[in-house]
Amino acid sequence: MQYNSTRDKTISVSAAQAIKTGLSAEGGLFVPDSLPKVTGEEIKSLCDMTYNERAYFVLSKFLTDFTEEELKNCISQAYTKEKFETSSIAPVYALNDSTFFLELWHGPTCAFKDMALQILPHLLTTSMKKTNESNEVVILVATSGDTGKAALEGFKDVNGTRIIVFYPNNGVSEIQKRQMVTQEGNNVSVAAVEGNFDDAQNGVKKIFTNAEYKELLNRNHFSLSSANSINWGRLVPQIVYYFSAYADLLNDNKITEGEKVNVVVPTGNFGNILASYYAMKMGLPIAKFICASNENNVLTDFIKTGTYDKNREFHATISPSMDILISSNLERFLYDLTGEDDAQVREWMNALNTTGSYTVTPQVREKLSALFDAGYSDDDETMAAIKDVYQKYDYVMDTHTAVAKSVYDKYVTRTGDTTKTIIASTASPFKFNQSVLIALENCNYVTGKDEFTLLDELSVKSGMHIPKSLAELKNKPAIFETVCGKDEMKQIVSDFLMID
Numbered sequence: 001m002q003y004n005s006t007r008d009k010t011i012s013v014s015a016a017q018a019i020k021t022g023l024s025a026e027g028g029l030f031v032p033d034s035l036p037k038v039t040g041e042e043i044k045s046l047c048d049m050t051y052n053e054r055a056y057f058v059l060s061k062f063l064t065d066f067t068e069e070e071l072k073n074c075i076s077q078a079y080t081k082e083k084f085e086t087s088s089i090a091p092v093y094a095l096n097d098s099t100f101f102l103e104l105w106h107g108p109t110c111a112f113k114d115m116a117l118q119i120l121p122h123l124l125t126t127s128m129k130k131t132n133e134s135n136e137v138v139i140l141v142a143t144s145g146d147t148g149k150a151a152l153e154g155f156k157d158v159n160g161t162r163i164i165v166f167y168p169n170n171g172v173s174e175i176q177k178r179q180m181v182t183q184e185g186n187n188v189s190v191a192a193v194e195g196n197f198d199d200a201q202n203g204v205k206k207i208f209t210n211a212e213y214k215e216l217l218n219r220n221h222f223s224l225s226s227a228n229s230i231n232w233g234r235l236v237p238q239i240v241y242y243f244s245a246y247a248d249l250l251n252d253n254k255i256t257e258g259e260k261v262n263v264v265v266p267t268g269n270f271g272n273i274l275a276s277y278y279a280m281k282m283g284l285p286i287a288k289f290i291c292a293s294n295e296n297n298v299l300t301d302f303i304k305t306g307t308y309d310k311n312r313e314f315h316a317t318i319s320p321s322m323d324i325l326i327s328s329n330l331e332r333f334l335y336d337l338t339g340e341d342d343a344q345v346r347e348w349m350n351a352l353n354t355t356g357s358y359t360v361t362p363q364v365r366e367k368l369s370a371l372f373d374a375g376y377s378d379d380d381e382t383m384a385a386i387k388d389v390y391q392k393y394d395y396v397m398d399t400h401t402a403v404a405k406s407v408y409d410k411y412v413t414r415t416g417d418t419t420k421t422i423i424a425s426t427a428s429p430f431k432f433n434q435s436v437l438i439a440l441e442n443c444n445y446v447t448g449k450d451e452f453t454l455l456d457e458l459s460v461k462s463g464m465h466i467p468k469s470l471a472e473l474k475n476k477p478a479i480f481e482t483v484c485g486k487d488e489m490k491q492i493v494s495d496f497l498m499i500d
């Protein structure tokens with residue numbers, strides 16, 4: 001299988017090249033030249049497999065230039081018992097007979113990004129070898145919280161890689177900060193940047209586009225790369241868990257063979273929901289996709305009107321990992337919906353770049369609305385959903401999952417659709433303990449209590465264990481205390497790599 005660019009389909013590269021390069025040179029994203037098909041019999045056969053076997057089943061259909069041994073190596077290093085607190089890796093929780101939470105947060109950083117970032121480093125280093133790249137890869141990340149920690153955990157101690165994460169000094173939560181400054185591993189570095197997320201992001205972009213610096217790195221046998229969600233190596237592992245969830249539901253007799261289910265995904269960059277769409281195109285029986293947003297509801301409007309318009313106020317919400325106005329992976333979806341019309345995609349993406357908006361054709365809108373529904377939930381509704389599910393079912397959702405549940409409830413009220421439904425649960429409630437406890441109690445309840453007290457209290461209320469990786473933070477020493485100015489970031493990289 002080869003991969004084409006969404007902005008120029010004459011470009012054709014292997015999976016290893018697509019993963020190594022991340023982004024195509026003219027700015028497009030890599031997509032498979034065709035989607036592999038999976039039969040009902042094959043889906044049934046997944047029922048007897050472990051998560052890792054299911055992952056091999058899906059990944060081997062896409063990464064056809066990887067040998068069986070290479071792929072199995074990548075998978076077995078990523079999804080281990082040490083890293084995931086459950087042997088099923090991505091378990092399904094039945095809320096009732098028709099609503100199921102696909103829990104994607106049992107990995108080392110307690111959020112769904114682990115599902116992809118635990119395997120990406122291995123896919124990347126394997127791709128480097130396969131393409132005869134001898135440089136060591138240096139991953140640069142600017143993070144507003146979740147991605148940085150998940151990337152650090154994924155890349156730590158992976159041979160042939162180094163990783164440096166920059167976070168805004170006053171722009172992440174106390175737990176997120178502690179997660180990063182206590183990071184272990186012999187190839188990692190973390191620094192705070194004086195400024196906000198945009199300052200950190202711009203600083204990283206400047207380093208990436210500095211040709212002279214790139215040359216210096218190359219002379220020292222280093223190549224820069226990023227771990228962001230446009231890399232095909234991050235998207236493809238996400239297809240696996242939709243197949244896995246379906247097989248689990250079959251095993252538990254919650255659905256029958258071939259029965260169509262709905263999927264609800266709390267969405268930011270459109271990566272997770274796109275993976276479910278690819279699963280459907282491959283043959284997984286999915287009826288409807290429900291795209292859930294918080295108050296940054298650019299996707300809700302797009303799906304309802306066909307116009308994508310990022311010119312709007314940015315809201316900082318209690319589901320911060322979805323505070324996004326440009327959903328990069330939508331580009332892959334548009335490429336598919338237009339029948340792989342690269343010129344059309346290029347035009348829309350140029351418009352997005354210059355005017356901040358574009359409108360799709362009536363044909364594309366029609367295809368879109370046949371399959372996708374959308375809605376958004378503001379912070380009050382999200383809090384109410386957390387409390388409601390806790391009171392009815394004694395189950396505690398995090399704020400992102402609660403956005404999805406709230407949007408789903410509104411969808412059911414509006415449509416009366418009783419199709420069985422999988423809701424992607426994207427973070428542990430412990431990771432967003434403060435907002436969750438405010439939802440369950442009130443604002444006063446949390447004032448004056450530190451993060452670790454809140455973890456304990458949430459554990460009592462939910463009857464769940466505090467995830468090991470969060471509990472351990474309390475006693476871990478801070479290793480990275482550097483705070484740098486936004487113009488000093490390049491020097492931080494040089495110091496870490498010991499070049500000048």
Ligand SMILES: *Cc1c(COP(=O)(O)O)cnc(C)c1O
Pocket residue numbers: 111112113146229266267268269270271272273321322400426427
């Ligand atoms: C990143 C993230 C999302 C959004 O996922 P996308 O693939 O970017 O749409 C939702 N919830 C959590 C907890 C996340 O970390």
